[in-house]
Amino acid sequence: MKASDLLVKCLESEGVEYIFGIPGEENADLMMSLSKSKIKFILTRHEQGAAFMADVYGRLTGRVGVCLATLGPGATNLVTGVANANMDRSRLLAITGQTDSHLLHKESHQNLNVVKMFEPITKWSWSIRNAKNIPEIVRRAFKIALTEKPGATHIELPQDIAKRKSDIPPIGFQNIFRPKANHDQIKKAATMILNAKKPLLFVGNGCAREDESAQIRKFVEQTKIFSINTFMGKGVIPDDCETHLQTIGIKDADHALKAVLEADVIISVGYDLVEYSPKMWNSDLNKQIIHIDFTPSEVYTFYRPDVEIDSDIGSAMDSILEEIEKLQLENPSLASFPRKNGPEIFKKIRAEVIERINxxxxxxxxxxxxxxxxxxxxxxxxxxxxxxxxxxxxxxxxxxxxxxxxxxxxxxxxxxxxxxxxxxxxxxxxxxxxxxxxxxxxxxxxxxxxxxxxxxxxxxxxxxxxxxxxxxxxxxxxxxxxxxxxxxxxxxxxxxxxxxxxxxxxxxxxxxxxxxxxxxxxxxxxxxxxxxxxxxxxxxxxxxxxxxxxxxxxxxxxxxxxx
Missing domain, CATH: 3.40.50.970 (Thiamin diphosphate (ThDP)-binding fold, Pyr/PP domains)
Structure with a gap:
C-alpha cells in the first residue's frame, strides 16, 4: 500500500471523523489519499483556526481532534492552536507535510525543523522516515494524546516517504483502562473528611474532561459538602446546586477564594495547576489537601497533598463515599454526613455570589x-x-x-x-x-x-x-x-x-x-x-x-x- 494511503487507513482505524486544515504541495499525496476516504476534510482559512477546531473537537467528543498543514509557514501557523490544546489538556494530533527526507540535513526551500519546533508544545513529536513504521507511529501518537493528562501530539510526513510502499496493516484503536484507587489512601481521605469542620470540594478540568460528573454530583448530594470549580470545571456540579459556590480563578478578588481560605480540608479533584496557582489559596502552607486525579500531583511548594489518590476520578469518589458510610457505622462519634447545616460562612458566600449574579x-x-x-x-x-x-x-x-x-x-x-x-x-x-x-x-x-x-x-x-x-x-x-x-x-x-x-x-x-x-x-x-x-x-x-x-x-x- 502507498504510505499516504496507509496513513489514512490508520486514521480511519482510530475513528477519525474530521481533519481540519489547509493542503500544500508537500502533503499532496496525503490529500489525494484523503479524497478516497470516509474521513471528512474541513478546509479552513488559516491553520490556527484548524488547530482550534481540532482542540474543541477533542474537548467535546473525548476523541482525538486532527488538524493538518504543510511544511514551513503552514506548520508554524498551527503552533498557537496546538499549544492551546496541549496546555488545556485537549486531545489533538497535528499532521504536517515536509520536504523530501534527503534534504532535511541542509538548507532548502521552506525547510525548518518542525519536529523540534513542536516538541515544547506537544506530548510527543515525530517524523516518519520509514513507511513500514506508520501504523506504530500513528497508534503511538493517538495513545499518547489520549493518555492522562491528555494533550497534543505531532507527526510529520516527508513527501518522498508518502510515495513509498508498506505491507504493514493498521494497528487500530485500543481502550485505556485505569486502576482502582489504593484502599489505604481511600480510608485516609474518608477519615480526614469526617474529621474536618469546613471541608471544601475543589473541582478542576480533569472532571469535565473525563465526564466524571455523575459520581461527583452523587458525592456532593450525599455529603452536602460545599464545592467550587475552576473555569474549565464549569458544569461538573450545576450552578443551581445549593452547596455550590461556583467559579474560582480571578486572582485579585474572588468570593470563591474566600471559601478556600476558610476551609480546613481541600478535596482537590481533577485540579490542574495551569489554571489557578495554589499559591493563591495556600500561601501559608496550612491547608490539608486530598489530591484525587488520574495522575500524581505536580511537585509544587504550595501544593503538598496529605493524601494522594491516583486513579479514575469517578471510581475514587464512589470509594470515598462508601468508606465514609462504613466509618460512620463503625464510629458514630465521627461527624455525620450529610450535614444538615454547613458552615455559615459558606452559606453567606453563596448568598453573596447569587446576589451579584442577579x-x-x-x-x-x-x-x-x-x-x-x-x-x-x-x-x-x-x-x-x-x-x-x-x-x-x-x-x-x-x-x-x-x-x-x-x-x-x-x-x-x-x-x-x-x-x-x-x-x-x-x-x-x-x-x-x-x-x-x-x-x-x-x-x-x-x-x-x-x-x-x-x-x-x-x-x-x-x-x-x-x-x-x-x-x-x-x-x-x-x-x-x-x-x-x-x-x-x-x-x-x-x-x-x-x-x-x-x-x-x-x-x-x-x-x-x-x-x-x-x-x-x-x-x-x-x-x-x-x-x-x-x-x-x-x-x-x-x-x-x-x-x-x-x-x-x-x-x-x-x-x-x-x-
Missing part, C-alpha cells in the same frame, strides 16, 4: 452591562446548548456569571488561554452537535484574530451564533494596567462595521442598538438555520471594578468575630 437582570441601560448580557444569553438558550468563550475580560465575566448546568456546555480556554479561539471552536462544536445551539462569545479584539473563519462557517452552512463584545479596546490588558499603574496605554483600536463584514462573507449580521434589542436579536438569530450569525453589542465595562472588588461584608464580619 443584580442587573432587569437593567435596560445601554451600552449593556456584562451581567445583563450574560443573563440574556442564558435565558435565550437551553441548558445543554454550548457556549464557547474567547479570551479577554468577557472570559472572566462568563466564568463568574454564566450559569452552567452540564459539563462541557461552557468551554473556556484557561491553560494557554489564547485569543482567537471562540469562532473556529464554535464551527467544530456545531459539527459535533448539529442539533444544539452553539454560541461563541468573543471580544472585538479576539474576533478579528480569526475572522476569516466566517467563510468556513458560511461554506459549511453552519448557523453558529457569534456575539462580539464591542468596546474598541484590549480591555483585559487595559484594566490590569489601570489596576497596577493608574492608567492604560496602547490598548485602544478602531473597529470595522461588523454587519458589513458579516454580510460580505455571506453571513447574517446584527448591530444591537439597545439592551431590549439584544434579546430580540437573539430570538431572531435562533431562527436562522443555514448561515452563521454575527451580533455586535456595545458593552459597558465600567462594571469591571466588581471583578477586582474584594469587599464582602459577611466575610469581613466573620473575621472580626474570630478576632
Amino acid at each position: 443584580t442587573f437582570n432587569d437593567d435596560d441601560s445601554y451600552p449593556i452591562k456584562p451581567e445583563k448580557l450574560i443573563f440574556s444569553v442564558r435565558e435565550s438558550f437551553d441548558p445543554d446548548d454550548v457556549v464557547i468563550s474567547d479570551v479577554g475580560t468577557h472570559k472572566l465575566w462568563i466564568a463568574k456569571i454564566y450559569q452552567t448546568f452540564e459539563p462541557n456546555t461552557c468551554i473556556i480556554p484557561n491553560g494557554f488561554a489564547s485569543m482567537g479561539f471562540a469562532l473556529p471552536g464554535a464551527i467544530s462544536a456545531k459539527l459535533v452537535f448539529p442539533k444544539k445551539s452553539i454560541v461563541a462569545m468573543t471580544g472585538d479584539g479576539g474576533f478579528l484574530m480569526n475572522v476569516q473563519e466566517i467563510e468556513t462557517a458560511v461554506r459549511l452552512k453552519l448557523p453558529i451564533i457569534v456575539i462580539v463584545w464591542v468596546d474598541n479596546d484590549y480591555n483585559l490588558i487595559s484594566i490590569k494596567q489601570k489596576h497596577e499603574f493608574g492608567k492604560s496605554v496602547f490598548t485602544e483600536f478602531g473597529n470595522p462595521n461588523f454587519v458589513q463584514i458579516a454580510e460580505s462573507f455571506g453571513a447574517k449580521g446584527f448591530q444591537v442598538k439597545s439592551t431590549q434589542d439584544f434579546s430580540k436579536v437573539l430570538k431572531e438569530a435562533k431562527l436562522i438555520t443555514d448561515k452563521p450569525i454575527i451580533i455586535a453589542v456595545d458593552v459597558d465595562y465600567s462594571r469591571n471594578e466588581v471583578l477586582l472588588d474584594d469587599s464582602f461584608p459577611p466575610y469581613v464580619k466573620s473575621l472580626n468575630d474570630k478576632k
Whole structure:
C-alpha cells in the first residue's frame, strides 16, 4: 500500500471523523489519499483556526481532534492552536507535510525543523522516515494524546516517504483502562473528611474532561459538602446546586477564594495547576489537601497533598463515599454526613455570589452591562446548548456569571488561554452537535484574530451564533494596567462595521442598538438555520471594578468575630 494511503487507513482505524486544515504541495499525496476516504476534510482559512477546531473537537467528543498543514509557514501557523490544546489538556494530533527526507540535513526551500519546533508544545513529536513504521507511529501518537493528562501530539510526513510502499496493516484503536484507587489512601481521605469542620470540594478540568460528573454530583448530594470549580470545571456540579459556590480563578478578588481560605480540608479533584496557582489559596502552607486525579500531583511548594489518590476520578469518589458510610457505622462519634447545616460562612458566600449574579437582570441601560448580557444569553438558550468563550475580560465575566448546568456546555480556554479561539471552536462544536445551539462569545479584539473563519462557517452552512463584545479596546490588558499603574496605554483600536463584514462573507449580521434589542436579536438569530450569525453589542465595562472588588461584608464580619 502507498504510505499516504496507509496513513489514512490508520486514521480511519482510530475513528477519525474530521481533519481540519489547509493542503500544500508537500502533503499532496496525503490529500489525494484523503479524497478516497470516509474521513471528512474541513478546509479552513488559516491553520490556527484548524488547530482550534481540532482542540474543541477533542474537548467535546473525548476523541482525538486532527488538524493538518504543510511544511514551513503552514506548520508554524498551527503552533498557537496546538499549544492551546496541549496546555488545556485537549486531545489533538497535528499532521504536517515536509520536504523530501534527503534534504532535511541542509538548507532548502521552506525547510525548518518542525519536529523540534513542536516538541515544547506537544506530548510527543515525530517524523516518519520509514513507511513500514506508520501504523506504530500513528497508534503511538493517538495513545499518547489520549493518555492522562491528555494533550497534543505531532507527526510529520516527508513527501518522498508518502510515495513509498508498506505491507504493514493498521494497528487500530485500543481502550485505556485505569486502576482502582489504593484502599489505604481511600480510608485516609474518608477519615480526614469526617474529621474536618469546613471541608471544601475543589473541582478542576480533569472532571469535565473525563465526564466524571455523575459520581461527583452523587458525592456532593450525599455529603452536602460545599464545592467550587475552576473555569474549565464549569458544569461538573450545576450552578443551581445549593452547596455550590461556583467559579474560582480571578486572582485579585474572588468570593470563591474566600471559601478556600476558610476551609480546613481541600478535596482537590481533577485540579490542574495551569489554571489557578495554589499559591493563591495556600500561601501559608496550612491547608490539608486530598489530591484525587488520574495522575500524581505536580511537585509544587504550595501544593503538598496529605493524601494522594491516583486513579479514575469517578471510581475514587464512589470509594470515598462508601468508606465514609462504613466509618460512620463503625464510629458514630465521627461527624455525620450529610450535614444538615454547613458552615455559615459558606452559606453567606453563596448568598453573596447569587446576589451579584442577579443584580442587573432587569437593567435596560445601554451600552449593556456584562451581567445583563450574560443573563440574556442564558435565558435565550437551553441548558445543554454550548457556549464557547474567547479570551479577554468577557472570559472572566462568563466564568463568574454564566450559569452552567452540564459539563462541557461552557468551554473556556484557561491553560494557554489564547485569543482567537471562540469562532473556529464554535464551527467544530456545531459539527459535533448539529442539533444544539452553539454560541461563541468573543471580544472585538479576539474576533478579528480569526475572522476569516466566517467563510468556513458560511461554506459549511453552519448557523453558529457569534456575539462580539464591542468596546474598541484590549480591555483585559487595559484594566490590569489601570489596576497596577493608574492608567492604560496602547490598548485602544478602531473597529470595522461588523454587519458589513458579516454580510460580505455571506453571513447574517446584527448591530444591537439597545439592551431590549439584544434579546430580540437573539430570538431572531435562533431562527436562522443555514448561515452563521454575527451580533455586535456595545458593552459597558465600567462594571469591571466588581471583578477586582474584594469587599464582602459577611466575610469581613466573620473575621472580626474570630478576632
